[in-house]
Amino acid sequence: MAFTPTDSDPFYEIMRPPPDETPAQMTARLKREADAQRISDNIDEDIKRDRALQRKARKELRILLLGQGESGKSTTLKNFRMQYARDAWEHERAGWRAVVQLNIIRSIITILEIIEAEMSGNTPLEDDDAPRRFSDSAADVFTDNHRLLMIRLAPLRGVEMDLKRRLGAGAEPVHPSLPMAATPFDDPAPLPSPKRHNEFFVRSWTDAIDSNNSQGSPEYADLDSSTITFMTCKDDMQALWQDPAVQLSLDRRKVRLADTAGFFLNDLDRIATRAYTATDDDIVRARLRTVGIQEYLLRISDGLSLRGEGSSIWKLYDVGGCRTARAAWLPFFENTDVIIFLCPVSCFDERLDEDSRVNRLEDSTLLWRSICSSKLLTRTQLILFLNKCDLLKRKLKRGIKVKTYLPSYGDRPNEVMPVVKYLREKYKEIQKQHSPEPRVSYIYTTTVTDTTATAKTLHSIRDRVLRENLVTSNLV
Ligand SMILES: Nc1nc2c(ncn2[C@@H]2O[C@H](COP(=O)(O)OP(=O)(O)OP(=O)(O)O)[C@@H](O)[C@H]2O)c(=O)[nH]1
Ligand SMILES: [Mg+2]
Known part of the structure; x- marks a missing residue:
């Protein structure tokens, strides 16, 4: 951004244009300033790229777990630690x-x-x-x-x-926050969900x-x-x-x-x-709500047996998901290699604890859209977990109709598979429409409290992430 000194600025005297500056001199000066800015931006970009390459050379990956409160981020982290940090566990x-x-x-x-x-x-x-x-x-x-x-x-x-x-x-009181105007796919009907x-x-x-x-x-x-x-x-x-x-x-x-x-x-x-x-x-x-951001280190051996060597360090970041905690996410976006985003699919009839006017699925969908569209995350691999499938199953069995809360679901069967398929398509579409550059979609249906099934998902993610990382760092 061009520097515009004001008279309260200590650099005002040095930076201000000469009082008798001609239009031609002004054009030349502005060009000089723009060139200087471009060079400075290029240097910043180079530094960023160098840092990323250094991390890759050290085989270090930064992985951020994101999603609204209670979506299952810490539970996913625990699955990772159970699999890959057994001693600490x-x-x-x-x-x-x-x-x-x-x-x-x-x-x-x-x-x-x-x-x-x-x-x-x-x-x-x-x-x-x-x-x-x-x-x-x-x-x-x-x-x-x-x-x-x-x-x-x-x-x-x-x-x-x-x-x-x-x-x-x-223990923290639930703080009301501003209402969100937009809806995910439709205006949801009034919601009879409890406030915790x-x-x-x-x-x-x-x-x-x-x-x-x-x-x-x-x-x-x-x-x-x-x-x-x-x-x-x-x-x-x-x-x-x-x-x-x-x-x-x-x-x-x-x-x-x-x-x-x-x-x-x-x-x-x-x-x-x-x-x-x-x-x-x-x-x-066991449930412990997260506030703030916490880093956890994992040493992941490459299950790909690539030349039979080595392991990489995965830095996992677990964050608090409630709305008031989300401002703290932004500084972690830069240099993040992978985001695992959790959307709890069972939440279509629930409201946010922190703002009972907002439907949880609506909140999750808007969050997903903003992650997909973030320019800072253009090169970040996005992995989506459509989580809490077990709770979705129980809810549908109780006779709760998805269509009531999501009219666009229409007359599709009120069963787990079609509901998950519908949400998968919607989330995929959002990713496609809002990503600044084309990116592959990786979507898993999960119940992260099921440790056996989740172990398989995590192994598959490990292989995929390591493979992608090798490709992007030109090692294969
Ligand atoms: N039944 C079921 N419960 C789940 C699932 N995933 C998470 N939970 C439960 O949901 C609650 C919230 O999970 P957490 O992992 O703590 O959620 P979080 O995203 O870390 O939430 P915050 O820390 O508040 O941002 C916990 O009681 C979990 O046991 C799931 O797939 N099925
Ligand atoms: Mg948590």
């Missing part, structure tokens, strides 16, 4: 027990708060669309037994505080897990009063979770704990024990 295993306990306690507290609200006839907690006051019969389903359970489970609030302190986790509670978050889950690591070991459990209280509450937690009135209430408020971290509630016999150690699946499913 094992080292952290003991520390995950506290996260699993915290996930369970958050679900229990959600249930307790719902019972409290229903008993007092207060405004519903989870669903803005539900009636403002429940009928007497709804409140009546809760009895003295529920009151007793509430009292008996009260100590879990203390355990929650203790676990959060140990993990260094915080403030969630705890960590800046870096490896730090959180590390700081908690020694305290998470089974030997430490003898002294760990939180685990002891947690174990003591096991029967009451089970009674609460399996209670028909509770299930009815959750259903009415469309709170699907079983679709979130709540599915640990079915495993209390296994988890609420002194000897419990988190399994690989537990770790992958």
Whole structure:
């Protein structure tokens, strides 16, 4: 950009044009300035290219995991680490027990708060669309037994505080943000989805897990009063979770704990024990919301057996996906080799936590469009995960019609395969239309909580990314 000094600028005196400058002198001066700028831009470009080549020579790749909040970025990262950073994974295993306990306690507290609200006839907690006051019969389903359970489970609030302190986790209110005018494919119909509670978050889950690591070991459990209280509450937690009135209430408020971290509630016999150690699946499913951006290193051996040699370093960046966190993504775009973008396909009838006016699929689609069209990412390989296929399947089975929220879906069958195919085509089309230069589309349908299937996807990505990287760095 040409330099235009103002009189408050320290360079004003040096840079300002002579007062008696003729038109011809002005033209010559502007040309000189434009030439200087072009040379400077070329140098910047050369430096950028050199840096990229140096990284390639060191066989270093930068991979960014992007997508809206809860799309599955951290879960994908965990799959990568489980496959390719096995030592670190094992080292952290003991520390995950506290996260699993915290996930369970958050679900229990959600249930307790719902019972409290229903008993007092207060405004519903989870669903803005539900009636403002429940009928007497709804409140009546809760009895003295529920009151007793509430009292008996009260100590879990203390355990929650203790676990959060140990993990260094915080809780953030959901900040409303500006509405988005555009829609993905059509104007979605009004959405009856629940609004979630403030969630705890960590800046870096490896730090959180590390700081908690020694305290998470089974030997430490003898002294760990939180685990002891947690174990003591096991029967009451089970009674609460399996209670028909509770299930009815959750259903009415469309709170699907079983679709979130709540599915640990079915495993209390296994988890609420002194000897419990988190399994690989537990770790992958445990939810810790990300804020900020965190770098994770992986050493990837080239499964291509290219001359049988070497490995490359993959720098993976996990980011917070909620709208307020997205401004921090931009500085990471430059020199990013690969973006793995996660679109949760089950979200067509849900709204953003941070802005309940915005449909999640709409948000994800606009995000995808802006990633595809970014000039900074022209040479970045884009990989799209159409994620949460298992939840899509469950949702369609419950009879929820895609067409209601996405009228352009029309009369296609309300089944997983056609829905995924439709979204795949739409996302592919957006990529084609909005990419500044033609690029190949790599689209995978995923359920990243399924570690076996995801391992295959990651191996395929590894081979593909390494191959592409070799091609672009002219090594093959
Ligand atoms: N059933 C199911 N759950 C999933 C899937 N992918 C992610 N989840 C769950 O969805 C929740 C959110 O996943 P995360 O990986 O934490 O999402 P994120 O994109 O990192 O979210 P932020 O950190 O808030 O940006 C977690 O409870 C995961 O276990 C999936 O394919 N199927
Ligand atoms: Mg995350």
